[in-house]
Amino acid sequence: MNALLAVSFFLLVGLEPVNCQTVQGRLQPWLQGLIALTVFLALTGIVFIIHKFWCQDKENDPEVLNEGNKADMTIPNGTEGNYSTTAANFRCEEGHHVYQNTIENDCGNTIEVLSTEM
Amino acid sequence: MEQESLVSELQKASISNPADISVISFYFLVVIGVGLWSMYRTNRGTVGGYFLAGRNMVWWPIGASLFASNIGSGHFVGLAGTGAANGLAVAGFEWNAMFIVLLLGWLFVPVYLTAGVITMPQYLKKRFGGQRIRLYLSILSLFMYIFTKISVDMFSGAVFIQQALGWNIYVAVIALLIITTIYTVTGGLAALMYTDTVQTFVMVGGAFILMGFAFNEVGGYQGLFDKYMNALPSRMVSPMPAVYNISASCYMPREDSFHMIRDAISSDLPWPAIILGLSVNSLWYWCSDQVIVQRCLAGKNLTHVKAGCILCGYLKLLPMFIMVMPGMISRVLYPDEVACVIPEECKRICGTEVGCSNIAYPKLVVSLMPNGLRGLMLAVMLAALMSSLASIFNSSGTLFTMDIYNRLRPQARDKELLIVGRVWILLLVGVSIAWIPVVQAAQGGQLFDYIQSISSYLAPPIAAVFLLGVFVKRVNEQGAFWGLVGGLAMGMARMIPEFIYGTGSCLFPSACPRLICGVHYLYFAVILFFTSAAIVIGVSLCTLPIPDKHLHRLVFSLRHSKEERIDLDTEEEEEAKKRQAARKQHQEQAEMSAAKNGKLEHGLEVEGSKAAPSSGWLRQCVGWFCGLGTGSQEQEEPRPEEKAEESQRLTDITEHSTWRAVVNINAVIMMALSMFLWGYYA
Numbered sequence: 001m002n003a004l005l006a007v008s009f010f011l012l013v014g015l016e017p018v019n020c021q022t023v024q025g026r027l028q029p030w031l032q033g034l035i036a037l038t039v040f041l042a043l044t045g046i047v048f049i050i051h052k053f054w055c056q057d058k059e060n061d062p063e064v065l066n067e068g069n070k071a072d073m074t075i076p077n078g079t080e081g082n083y084s085t086t087a088a089n090f091r092c093e094e095g096h097h098v099y100q101n102t103i104e105n106d107c108g109n110t111i112e113v114l115s116t117e118m
Numbered sequence: 119m120e121q122e123s124l125v126s127e128l129q130k131a132s133i134s135n136p137a138d139i140s141v142i143s144f145y146f147l148v149v150i151g152v153g154l155w156s157m158y159r160t161n162r163g164t165v166g167g168y169f170l171a172g173r174n175m176v177w178w179p180i181g182a183s184l185f186a187s188n189i190g191s192g193h194f195v196g197l198a199g200t201g202a203a204n205g206l207a208v209a210g211f212e213w214n215a216m217f218i219v220l221l222l223g224w225l226f227v228p229v230y231l232t233a234g235v236i237t238m239p240q241y242l243k244k245r246f247g248g249q250r251i252r253l254y255l256s257i258l259s260l261f262m263y264i265f266t267k268i269s270v271d272m273f274s275g276a277v278f279i280q281q282a283l284g285w286n287i288y289v290a291v292i293a294l295l296i297i298t299t300i301y302t303v304t305g306g307l308a309a310l311m312y313t314d315t316v317q318t319f320v321m322v323g324g325a326f327i328l329m330g331f332a333f334n335e336v337g338g339y340q341g342l343f344d345k346y347m348n349a350l351p352s353r354m355v356s357p358m359p360a361v362y363n364i365s366a367s368c369y370m371p372r373e374d375s376f377h378m379i380r381d382a383i384s385s386d387l388p389w390p391a392i393i394l395g396l397s398v399n400s401l402w403y404w405c406s407d408q409v410i411v412q413r414c415l416a417g418k419n420l421t422h423v424k425a426g427c428i429l430c431g432y433l434k435l436l437p438m439f440i441m442v443m444p445g446m447i448s449r450v451l452y453p454d455e456v457a458c459v460i461p462e463e464c465k466r467i468c469g470t471e472v473g474c475s476n477i478a479y480p481k482l483v484v485s486l487m488p489n490g491l492r493g494l495m496l497a498v499m500l501a502a503l504m505s506s507l508a509s510i511f512n513s514s515g516t517l518f519t520m521d522i523y524n525r526l527r528p529q530a531r532d533k534e535l536l537i538v539g540r541v542w543i544l545l546l547v548g549v550s551i552a553w554i555p556v557v558q559a560a561q562g563g564q565l566f567d568y569i570q571s572i573s574s575y576l577a578p579p580i581a582a583v584f585l586l587g588v589f590v591k592r593v594n595e596q597g598a599f600w601g602l603v604g605g606l607a608m609g610m611a612r613m614i615p616e617f618i619y620g621t622g623s624c625l626f627p628s629a630c631p632r633l634i635c636g637v638h639y640l641y642f643a644v645i646l647f648f649t650s651a652a653i654v655i656g657v658s659l660c661t662l663p664i665p666d667k668h669l670h671r672l673v674f675s676l677r678h679s680k681e682e683r684i685d686l687d688t689e690e691e692e693e694a695k696k697r698q699a700a701r702k703q704h705q706e707q708a709e710m711s712a713a714k715n716g717k718l719e720h721g722l723e724v725e726g727s728k729a730a731p732s733s734g735w736l737r738q739c740v741g742w743f744c745g746l747g748t749g750s751q752e753q754e755e756p757r758p759e760e761k762a763e764e765s766q767r768l769t770d771i772t773e774h775s776t777w778r779a780v781v782n783i784n785a786v787i788m789m790a791l792s793m794f795l796w797g798y799y800a
Contacts, residue, residue, distance in 0.1 A: 029798045036797025037790055044786055 138493030145320065145497035146297075149313055149504075156312040173415070175311060177422045181429025183314035183413050184219070187509030188403075188430075189321065189437070190267070191502045192569065195274035197437055198445025198479035202456050205346075205375025205446065206799055207387045209438035211396060211570070213378075216431040216792045218400040220785050223427030225674065226405045227414045229588050231423075232671040234769045236415070238408050238584075239521045245587050245672045246595040246664070247686030249525070254602060255580065256521040259408060260546075263514050266572050267409075268507065268550040274476070275503035276554070281480035282496050291554065295547050298504045298511070307416055310508055317501035318433070324498035325440035331486045332447040346446055347371050349453045353460055368624035369459040371449075379800045388638060395640025398647045399570065402577035406584035408513040420771045424781040431788045435795065441479070448478035455481060461625065472623040514546055515539035529700045574643035575613040579605020579650040586654050589674050591666070597658030605650035612642055677771065 027035075200208040235241040239259070243252040272291050279290035336342050349371060356364045374380050379389045404410050417423035449456045456478045458464045461471040468474035483495045519539040524530065530538070579602050586593045586601075612634060619630035628635065637645070670676050670683040 029800075032800050033794040033796075033798035036800070037794040040790055040793040044789075 135489045137490035138496070141490055141493035142497055142500075145494075145500075149316060149501075152316050153309050153313050156309040159308070174418055175308075175416045175422065175426075176418055177425035177429060179311045179315050180413055180417050180423060180426025181433065182318040183311040183505075183509075184410060184426060184430035185433040186314035186318045186321065186502070186505035187409055187413065188215075188434075188506070189502055190271040190506030191275040191278060191499050192267075192270045192273075192506075193437065194325075194441060194479050194499060194502055195277060195476050196270075196569070197441040198448065198482075199475040199477075201442035201445035202449040202478040203473065203475040204386055205372055205377075206438070206442060207374075207378045207380055207392070209442045209799075210378050210387065210392045212434050212437040213792060213796060214392065214396040215400045215404060216434050217789065218397060218404045219427045219431050219434070220789070221401070222405045222410070222414065223424040224785070226584075226588060227411070227417075227423050228420060228677050228771045229672065229674055230411060230415060231420065231771050232677050232769050236412075237517055237520045238406055238411060239517065241672075242583070242587065242598070244685060245669070246593075246598050247668070248595045248599075251595065251599050251602065252521055253525070254599070256517050258576065258580070258606075259517060260514055262573070262576055263409075263510050264546065264550055264553060266569050267510050268546070269553040270569055271503055271506055271510075272550060273554050275499060277476060278480045278483075278499045279496070281477065281484055282492070282499075287554070288551070291551060294500070294503060294507075295551070297500075298507050299543060299547060307412065307512060310505075310512055311413065311416065314505045314509070317505040320494075320501045321498050321505075322433070322436060322440070324494050324501075325436075325444075327491060328483060328487065328495060329440050329444055331491075332444045332451075332482055335486060336447045336450050342443065342447055342450065343376065345450045346375060349449045349457060351454050351457045351459055351463075353454075353458075353463060357460060357462070362625055364459055364625060369457060375446075377800060378796065388641070391638055391640030391644070395574070395638075395643045398578050398581055398643045399573050399640075401585065402573065402581040406580055408517055409509050412513050412516065413509075419773065421773045421777045421781055424785070428781065428784050428788055431785075431792075435792070438795075438799075444482055445475075445478040448482045449475075452481055452485070459625075511543045511546065515543045518542045571616075571639040572613070574639040575609035575646070576606070578643050578647035579609070582647050582651040582654060586651060587673075590655075591669060591673050591675065592663055593654055593658045594661055594664050596661045597654040597656070600657045601650045601654030604653045605646055608646055608649060671769070 026032075197208055197212075230241060233241055233244055235244060237256075239252040239255040242255055243249070272294065275294055276287045276290045279285055279294070280287055283290070285293075333339060333342070336345065350369055354364060354369050356362055372386070374385060378392070380387055380392075382388045382390055414423045414426065417426060455467050456474055458467055458474050464474050465471050468477045470476075483492060487495055516539065519535045519542065523538050523542075524535065527534075582605065583598045583601055587598060615630060615634045619628045619635065664686070666676070667681075667684050668686050670679040670681050672683070
């Protein structure tokens, strides 16, 4: 124990005081820029991936206007735009003549179900 | 007195050769031509047409107009001056805004669009209800326009004209104002946005030419970085050692001149302040201020607005190279003038004792540019000045008419509102001229600091309320109002002592106690922001929330909601109904009387048609010019269905998926570029 203390003491004494004070030389400016760029792109990538996995309902994003889809499908009156129109979602278990229009909102929001008596 | 000596000294440099004059007159012809063309093209007779350009703008006028209304002559003078005094870091003000302008396009504008508002106070009223917030915000915004924007821009424009033409500062200002008011008062937003586009071209082109000349003179990019540290004035010793001594730190360039990320405690622009504090100020400037948001609301659809924001972001890269660096070059080339340190000397050179860094840019122009190009640079300054002044005039006119006048006189008709908006602009001009001497006296030294410090004391509560209002459903009227009031009180507690004690200079520091003035103004902005936010949230949690039925399409999380909103501002609707009823009654009365005096009317009509052409010719001309001509009078009020359809179109925020992806990718590229530059100059 004593030997270890002595060694470290001599080492500290032996070192020049400046050794503890040197400021590391700055990086080249373009290198700094490149590092900042890489960090930013990595962060963007992470955010993108999170977004991709958490909000997979890209097709029904109400902010996006999908052309061509509307013409192909039958759309019940007054339900354009926001309502998913596939037949599976459309039929309701409550009864034969009860239909439900599911509204699929943007990521993170709850899915509301409106039942329509026909 | 000081102005006269200035004038006589600068007389030599005045622009009087034919080349310069022809360039300037060509420039004016182009601007007026574009203004007239867009006036002819657009409908200015309605409130939507005049104030929102018919909501039909594509992305490039939006982006150019955002840039042109942001960059005023204050930037040319202020950025270059602060650059000359303190080095590169001041460009952080511009590069920080690049990110905030994206926030505007992606997060704020969708909400404002679906809310279907014209002014920002109007948004707050819809969101929170009640009159007091709306009134408070409109008055505070108008106040800030006069004290931070209009007077500073006019002052710096006048400094430049004084240097270039040798005119008296007031003559210069009045000449400028006449030109600007002509096309603001007459044109409306569409004319403004198209002329802004022209102005942007002129500004960027001219500034690039000057940058070329400046770098050529100083020996290239490397030359600037080699010589800047040695740019010292020749007289550095105090002539009166008994009265004051000059310490080396007052005339030496700062150690960290070439860095944007500076020490957090001891430097002039600490890095946490640059990142956080500036974002708070920018949040107010870019995302909740009428001048900027109004331009975005004029967009054709959301994708165009986003693309415009990206264009503006790219343009915001330039000020570092076309303003800050030339300012530093100016210090290298003319250290005796630009870096003067002895008060008497400075007074002789530029008329203020605290320092002459403000003349850095004008000095470069008058001494480096050849004939003809000097005229071009004058045009550049005029472009910067006129475009941002005109934007502020238009927006404050909008604020005043829509938020204040409309409330005082709810029965006012569209035509009356348009006229009042224009008269208000004239009034505003008068007040701003009266304020110029104060700007001149208060902070002749560093203009940019003056603007930023005033906005740091007043803007953070507004930024907090908008941010929370848009993103947090729980915030209610009481919270927002007391947050604003508390924030204002805190800001005033700092601003008033600072004005009383004065900001001081390097030689004579102000006597303001450290407790009040010691905190850096950007740190103060951060503190103020978080305190106001805490008040807003605290008070909101203690009071009742606003039910969802009032908030559909007014907050970010409910922006796609299709449910019907029960507006909180029902009062206004009642007012509108009353107005309509009054109008109808008036009409009926007129019809009645017409039916009664049918014969008499007929006789008069014949006479009238004879007399009209001779007396009404001038009036008609003026009427067309102001967009109030026959066209708008004959226009019928649109039917309710048409109105509903129109508002449906205006509040629509759906986007085409491909174009949406394109703007998203572009935004990422722009941010990546900006990050690289931040790193490069860190």
